Amino acid sequence: MTTTSGLDINTVLEKASQYRNWGKWGPDDELGTMNYVTEEKVAAASRLVRRGKVFSLALPLDSEGPMNGSYGRINPVHVMLQDGGDIASGAQDHLATLRYTDDACYLVLQSSTQWDALSHIYHDGKMYNGYGTEQVHSGGALKNSITKIKDKAVGRGVLLDIARYKGVAALATSEPIEAADLEGCADKQGVEVGEGDFVLVRTGQLEERRQSGAWGDFAGGPAPGLAISAADFFCPRNVAAVATDTWGTEVLPNETPDVFQPLHIIMLVNAGIHLGEMWDMEALAADCAADGVYEFMLAAPPLTVTGSVGSPVNPQAIK
Numbered sequence: 001m002t003t004t005s006g007l008d009i010n011t012v013l014e015k016a017s018q019y020r021n022w023g024k025w026g027p028d029d030e031l032g033t034m035n036y037v038t039e040e041k042v043a044a045a046s047r048l049v050r051r052g053k054v055f056s057l058a059l060p061l062d063s064e065g066p067m068n069g070s071y072g073r074i075n076p077v078h079v080m081l082q083d084g085g086d087i088a089s090g091a092q093d094h095l096a097t098l099r100y101t102d103d104a105c106y107l108v109l110q111s112s113t114q115w116d117a118l119s120h121i122y123h124d125g126k127m128y129n130g131y132g133t134e135q136v137h138s139g140g141a142l143k144n145s146i147t148k149i150k151d152k153a154v155g156r157g158v159l160l161d162i163a164r165y166k167g168v169a170a171l172a173t174s175e176p177i178e179a180a181d182l183e184g185c186a187d188k189q190g191v192e193v194g195e196g197d198f199v200l201v202r203t204g205q206l207e208e209r210r211q212s213g214a215w216g217d218f219a220g221g222p223a224p225g226l227a228i229s230a231a232d233f234f235c236p237r238n239v240a241a242v243a244t245d246t247w248g249t250e251v252l253p254n255e256t257p258d259v260f261q262p263l264h265i266i267m268l269v270n271a272g273i274h275l276g277e278m279w280d281m282e283a284l285a286a287d288c289a290a291d292g293v294y295e296f297m298l299a300a301p302p303l304t305v306t307g308s309v310g311s312p313v314n315p316q317a318i319k
Helices: 009-018 032-036 039-046 084-089 179-189 205-212 228-237 262-271 282-291
Strands: 054-056 077-082 102-106 114-116 154-161 198-202 241-244 274-277 295-299 310-312 316-318
Touching: 009 228, 009 262, 032 274, 039 154, 039 295, 054 282, 154 179, 154 282, 179 228, 228 262, 262 274
Parallel strands: 154 198, 198 241, 241 274
Antiparallel strands: 054 316, 077 102, 114 274, 114 310, 154 295, 295 316
16 A cells, blocks of 8 residues: 555655664663763753743643543543642641642543653564563563653754744644755754754644634644654754654654554654654744744653653743
8 A cells, every 4th residue: 555655664664774773872772862962962952041931831731631532541630639628627637737738630641741752652563672562561661661761851952833934823734744844944943953952843733723722633633743754854863852732743644554653663663762742832932933043951851650651741941
């Protein structure tokens, strides 16, 4: 089976082989291209902070989130364990003077602004660096857990505002972002993408759905996103990670009807590039457009849930 453009499983396999980093940092590596984030690069990123302006790129973790139950993912369920009513009713009167509130949350780890771990996707029975299916069992990931980057997800961030570059509020549904689009956007913004960078790609879809008042099929439905050729932009530049404001990073429907999420196979499984999804870039994008500065320090560590294959994150872009 092939697409009208001739893209199929063979295209995916060729690019997966071309950009494969298995063994590059040794047989036990679990960081992938996060290895490019050195102490020197973090120090350099800190020097990008000039105004002290901080932008949170996270969606709220609540029942109004974008999940619709597909793939078993639901929105966070927040419950109070102790609230003001417990205080007022005297339920805490056994305590000496002090009163308190407490709460809990059931949280699907990839239900909102999040990182995909290198253990999140398999192809032909292998995840990044050739680890097999036995490395993720009912207790979690033994290899490539997202917790491996708990002290690595900090560095130079670069925003590629594709929607503004194309002069629209949001890209059209199922519009692919090709390598040439990424190159053109970077050139127009006057910013270079290089080794160890965290690249944020804005399509405008998240804000479009938010303004409409309904998420609809945002989670898993047709969407603008990265084309397979985007790998030809990111991989040779040795980026640390790529994040988008869409549910699944890639253009949906995919360009390859015989391969679901082909770029995940190329970049996550083979190149070892962590992927971020559902990042809210609107306030940051407006600020970058206003001052013409599209680089910043980014801090986006995952939660340290042992063995997790993804994690919610509250990314902070600091200018």
